[in-house]
Amino acid sequence: MASRAGRAPGVTIGDVATAAQVSRSTVSRAFTRPQLLSQETVKHVRAVAMRLGYVGNQAARALSTGRFGNIAVVVPDIANPFFPPLVRSLQLAAETADLAVFLGDSDESAEREAKLIARLAPQVEGFVLASPRLSEKLIRELAATRPTVLVNRDLDGIPRVLIDSSGGMTEAVLLLKKLGHQRLAYLAGPRDSWSDQQRREALTQTSAKAGLTVEIVEVGRPTYAAGRDSVSAVVRSGATAAIAFDDVVSQGVLAGLEVRGISVPTDFSLVGCDDTLAALTTPALTSVSAGAATAGTAAAKLLVNLLEAVEPSADCVTIATHLVTRATTAAAPKSTF
Amino acid sequence: MASRAGRAPGVTIGDVATAAQVSRSTVSRAFTRPQLLSQETVKHVRAVAMRLGYVGNQAARALSTGRFGNIAVVVPDIANPFFPPLVRSLQLAAETADLAVFLGDSDESAEREAKLIARLAPQVEGFVLASPRLSEKLIRELAATRPTVLVNRDLDGIPRVLIDSSGGMTEAVLLLKKLGHQRLAYLAGPRDSWSDQQRREALTQTSAKAGLTVEIVEVGRPTYAAGRDSVSAVVRSGATAAIAFDDVVSQGVLAGLEVRGISVPTDFSLVGCDDTLAALTTPALTSVSAGAATAGTAAAKLLVNLLEAVEPSADCVTIATHLVTRATTAAAPKSTF
DNA sequence: CTGAAAGCGCTAACAT
């Protein structure tokens, strides 16, 4: 009741109303719909509110309006360098729309993702799910309840931003072919990752068309260590060039190759994806660009539209990729090792 | 009123009460204070709630109790690789205490940091400020209002977790001396960064004691480009080894050195800080470990204590660092270039 | 052990 412990200290709308000699509704309106009030009243109320240090109580507002002013972004692993720029630009864009953002890290687990979403759902207006590991069914259920935008997951009818790696992938394969490589390895990412499926497909199709052989090496969770440890399989395959699911794996491969005395790009060509680490590294990695930041902004815009607009806006934004050629690709060695 | 638009759909406590044939208070108690109820009732109510998919409405709870179940972590730049592991472990730990976490990215600006905090304050129970750029005054004001934990900022009386780089720094200097270097360069970070001040001090003191000269090169915002562009100054200084404010800068330096044909570690030794990229890179960087993840967990614990405990707990947690020697340090070249 | 009822701070119909 009135005297409950733990209540955050704060000036209420009632205090302001009393001090300003107006009703509480007037104070409320002075902030939410000033058009309904006379200029004077608005100015007066606001001045008093300011003097008292009044800050609206979000919880109460939310309870009354059903709008929270919060959104949530959930990612499988914020420590994966692909996501920070995404989250960053998303939060910046959200700020413009005066939305605060919750961050959820699902630790690559569909189950934990579901829990996070359930926990967050009652206090957010919408979700951005980046590379969700959740089942299609669950995602659709969520999207039916709350405005939801997907990143790198292609579910028809649900607003989504897709980074289309096929452009960059195709360029990569073509470049490798031109350099004289004939046998490629692909260090594949997690099975339930849409990005991986897409990359796999673009890669195999282009290779087939170009008459190249491609060996698929499963690395599982895309980590540095996994990449490094996959090198033996790559070498065994007889490939002279490799494309990795992402730059982290690519770095691992670089390390594994070096240990074996195989030098890049002299003996072996290497291409990464996402361009997250690629430019920050010596030697600089050839990589397929990804524009995670662009995706973040796009996702935020999509969600804001979803929240504000009556009309559903564009429901799928595609971001193209291209190959960024740097130090790790060169002509195929004359012979295999 | 009842039929307001935009209200989020959801099962309320009333629905559960009706379905379970008990009062709303009972449902409430079944979740918040089950000791007060009979085992059976609790089980029954919970089962019904689960079946209906009931999730407590945080806003309403908050309104009633003054507790939000949310905390906020604000960082200067989530894209800086130091922070993701910190945020990640923090969010994991928060989850254990059933706290949801807001993420704020201040973009290295004290002003934006203040705005974020003001925006978030009315709906969080506490803050974790990681490497805050805010003035001491403002931080103290905040800490007086809301439980606040600092990371890498040393303000007496405010709970904080400090990563003490001096250990690793000292080791680095000593190693470089042992390798025969006599003139070091320090690529310094942002002035208002506590970490930088601390590193600067440890470095200059140890160097003085060890009889080494150290040239300080200001790089400003710690980025790859800034590091690369600082190389000319480093070379001019006549140093044969450099310690960089962090690994990102260190990578930049590596690139700049390479461009000039100076090879690491043959001609030049290089040490980074934070060990964020260092292990993921070829060549692997010697770096001062930082344990951002540990810091995140510690900060979360500190904050949870602050929220729950009556007694203030330990108010400062220090995390030690050490040098991780990898490929980029070696004996000093015979002569300067 | 359980129910009834008041009220958290705010907004939005409905008056005036």
Added chain:
DNA sequence: ATGTTAGCGCTTTCAG
């Protein structure tokens, strides 16, 4: 243009 009033969904005293 402003005041009155009825809740939003939940917790918690107070009765029983």
